[in-house]
Structure formats: structure tokens, C-alpha cells
Amino acid sequence: MHDLRGARWRKSSFSGDAGQCVEVASNLPGLIGVRDSKTPSDPPLTFTPVEWSAFLHGVKHSAI
Known part of the structure; x- marks a missing residue:
């Protein structure tokens, strides 16, 4: 398990x-x-920056 005590949580402006x-x-x-x-x-779920970047790329370029 990762230590997330210093996490600054934010939500989308949308x-x-x-x-x-x-x-x-x-x-x-x-x-x-x-x-x-x-x-x-x-x-929470945790991801590496590379995993998160790949996820965001997929969301932004999805053809749904």
C-alpha cells in the first residue's frame, strides 16, 4: 500500500x-x-505516471 497522506486531492472543473x-x-x-x-x-486506486498518461490519452482519443 502506498502512503497517500500528503496527497492533494482535486476534482475536475467540469x-x-x-x-x-x-x-x-x-x-x-x-x-x-x-x-x-x-x-x-x-x-484509492494508484497508478504510475506512465499508466495515468496512457489512460488519459485513451479517454481523450476515444471514438465513443
Whole structure:
């Protein structure tokens, strides 16, 4: 398990106030944390910067 105590969580500016947001912490060296804003005490998912970059690229270039 990774130490995320210093994580600064943020949500997208596109998120509304409905409480169904994904929060991301990208301030930790070599680690990206992702959590559900409804359950911030649950363990977050963690990714390497390379994995996170690949995910974002896929989302941005998706043909859905």
C-alpha cells in the first residue's frame, strides 16, 4: 500500500455538485492517486505516471 497522506486531492472543473466525482492526486512523486469523492475514506486506486498518461490519452482519443 502506498502512503497517500500528503496527497492533494482535486476534482475536475467540469464536475458539478451532484457528488459523483472522481478526485485525482498528482502531487506525489511517481504516483497518481484516484478516488471516488463519495467515499474518500475508501482506499484509492494508484497508478504510475506512465499508466495515468496512457489512460488519459485513451479517454481523450476515444471514438465513443
